Amino acid sequence: MSIVPSRMAIIVAIVLKDLREFSRDRLWMILTPISLIFMIVIFLILPDTVSETITLGVYPSYLAESFSMLINHEAGEFQGLEIIGFADENQLADAVLDDSGEISIGIALPVDFTESILSGSGGSVSIYVTESIPQEMRRALSSGVREIAYAVQAVYAGRSPLSTLPVVLPHLQVRILGEDMVGRQVPLRYRIRPILVIMILLIEALALAGLVSVEIEHRTATALLVTPARTGDFLTAKCITGTILAVSQAFLFLLATGGFLFDWLIVSVLILLGAGMASAVGMLSGTSGRDFMGTLFYGTIFIIPLMIPALSIMFPGRPSVIIRLLPSYGLTEAMSGVLGEGRGLRFAAPHILTTLLWDIILLGSAFFLLRRRVESL
């Protein structure tokens, strides 16, 4: 004789069944660990330091001191440029090409540079750069070399005493708009971490979408609903399953990449909110698709907009209004701030609230649509 079990017992039974089904799905059982390992590897191979110093190689080496004098006079305490002298021009060219990136730029002046300038023949100066050095920097270097030529002429032609050199220029002030990150830039590895977390969450959303769509496609949902299980139990169980899948993966990733070295409580809250969003996306995708390909299609439609704020972190500048209106923006910003820059609750709180609001809206929509779909089977 059957009795009516508690709602909790029913929900637990459905969640355990879902996890068992998930563990039997070859696609997700392969895709989930591979994607997790892939994300961890991406994180680990990216540089974990940011070099804010450009090293300039100069040939011949005796001119390196003159360069330093000139630069330091202009830049004062600025430590962004290091100058190293080379005794051989070929060595300088090799050093610039070297993969270690120790020398960013090389300037090779003729040995008789001073004489050439003074005689008016000019001489030939070579600037060595790799293709990664932007055009602006190349132009700046050319200007720098011309400036040196003026200075040399002034000194040796006796137009003014050495102490007055270099030519007095108008006072320049560098104004930096936005937040000046000089000295505390976030390495690429840590900048990309929120993207990887969000990608992991959304991959698990697809896994949940698969579970939901199978229930609809095979109409197993109707078999559940003619037992004491109610539609609400079914929906709650799906939400819990999605959250478990997403949280566990994100947790493992952050554990492997040191994400919990930051404020673990805020990080945990963010993962939970992200998992809630992933569950909503999973349920919406699973509800919309009629089969696996349909689910994948709708899953992609939902996931791409949610990835955009995460991708925008990689680019400097303030994101556009449209990006800021996307549901995952708050989550991405908070993750980026907390995991990338070590910020605290004061920074994360408004983003947490926004994400919570979006979670409520998305989960509410997912519950409504999935309920309608299941009850119309």
Next chain:
Amino acid sequence: MDPALFVENLSFSYGRLKAVQGISFHLNPGEILGFLGPNGAGKSTTIKMLTGLLTPDTGSIQILGMKMSLDNPEVQARIGVCFEEKNLYMNMTGRENLKFFSRLFGLKYCDVDTLLRRVDLAHRADDRVSMYSKGMRQRLMMARAIINSPDVLFLDEPTDGLDPVSSRTIRNIIREQAVRGAAVLLTTHDMWEADELSDRVAFLNEGKLYVVDTPDSLKMKYGRRSVKIRLGGGNQVREEIIELGAADAGDRIRELINSDNVMTIHTEEATLEDIFIEITGRGLDV
């Protein structure tokens, strides 16, 4: 005796299409009611309403004295449903499927092995359902439907397209459930099966319920009571049909038997299909 299922003036429309139009009937404990009708007659829609999956536009459903609804677990705990589509969890084994549903019904102890033996699946209990044949899946569906020893059992085309062995297993289980005291509502378009199993049959066509009665009573009321005798003599074979109600029927039959020319004798009892066509004006296989 209070009916296990009481249905009154039940209607449902899909948009403009009136799928079920004001049907009323009841089902007693231990009774098998064959719900007969062609495809599209409204059988599955009726089952969906009776199991709470659809909310009727009009009418009421009472199961064991309780109002039926999807959110009434008290009722759901006491019914069993075997759907037409094989809605099983394909990546789980037969045993896991049954154990999962036993948990949903709050069964503290459920002898899944006995149930699997009853449906001849004990030897494949730990295989995934995706590896089962159609007949095996249907037998597992049947086991799932009776896992909670339901008081009311809804069976939607349970033997449709099955091999004779699977069909016989399922028919035997249906009889056992009725003997146990369960009220069984069986939808089918197999007239022979309905005749074989049902205590009463209901004819449904285009959403309307035409008649609910016992098969014998319907045959008496609508069927022809006659005997067809085939006679051979010389090179000629001829048939003679004798109406059993006629005054001289007995004498005529005796006379023909004594003539030594009788090759075969058949009763001309009407089938349920004949009666269905006569009442509704429509065949069952359309």
